[in-house]
Amino acid sequence: MPFGLVSAWNKRRRSKSEDCTDPWTYKPVELWQLDDQALRPAKRHHGSSVFTLKEMEEASSSFSDGNFLGKGGFGRVYKGTLRSGEIVAIKKMELPHFKEAEGEREFRVEVDILSRLDHPNLVSLLGYSADGKNRFLVYEYMRNGNLQDHLNGIREKKMEWPLRLKVALGAARGLAYLHSGSSIGIPIIHRDMKSTNILLTADFEAKISDFGLAKFMPEGRETYATARVLGTFGYFDPEYALTGKLTLQSDVYAFGVVLLELLTGRRAVDLNQGPNDQNLVLQVRHILNDRKKMQNLIDPEMNRTSYTMESMTMFANLASRCVRPDSRERPPMAECIKELQLILSTNSKGMNMALHKFGYQWLRPTSGGFLL
């Protein structure tokens, strides 16, 4: 697929494009209906609460700058404290008028889907507010923000390899749960997997967020669903862009891009590079299975003593399979989990061996050129 074409398609996920097959009109919240009434909401530990605008204002000190956490395509996100004392993240819908209907749709999908799911690697939706035209989503607060900020964003201390592997495994578990259909009996395609949608707890447990674009895989059409081409530039499955056929493997592709970000510390799309070097996958795909050249891709910010070359080679190989152009050649998420577990244990075994062999003094950050 020509790069320019992907780029044009990909302007932003909330483009002006209209989904003719799924027109959306405003409905009062009490009239919301699930797309398929046969789908029963799964039991959750805590049901979603409904908040008023006043409660949202109180919680966030009237959306003060001090509580501002970040901004995305849907609006701003604020830290808040509920009357119960619970600390939360409040996402406030702020869209220009012509995008409101689309935003409303995403809002409803997010509430519909997330309130049925319960998994340690999915961010919990604690509640929402649909007060007049105001829309808010209330999530559990994730103290360490999003993954991208730790790899190449505002955070100063970069993540070492074992922590990156833990995050990859957590995200893989979250996606596998969605894909398995074990949550509500039907597989769910996330459709917007990316490093800013992987949020991190205080202990760096990864949780997937943002289900506004997610789609249920229709019954009887087990291999694909058709949909508008949406997603985020750089994470986009080229096969989906060409055919419009959405498969679980589109998420696997995007997950592969996240693996490449973890490996290289680079952005999925780097607009500071020349037009041919902006896309991470296109830049690195051909050398991922070349052990020697692949070494040059490893994020130089990582301490050389935090990884073994064997685990890196295995990881690069997994990433290369996830981003294969032909979706049938990509591994299912369950397989990614198994491989990541193996990579993690290979890395820790290698590190332990090195500790025993050379002693701790060689493994201090200052030891520089020590290679395993």
Ligand SMILES: Nc1ncnc2c1ncn2[C@@H]1O[C@H](COP(=O)(O)OP(=O)(O)OP(=O)(O)O)[C@@H](O)[C@H]1O
């Ligand atoms: N539950 C949360 N806890 C803590 N911080 C959060 C939470 N949800 C979002 N954030 C922060 O707010 C930022 C903006 O989130 P948002 O999902 O709106 O945008 P995005 O993921 O960057 O882009 P997009 O709109 O394409 O998903 C995130 O990158 C994250 O740093």
Ligand SMILES: [Mg+2]
């Ligand atoms: Mg997001």
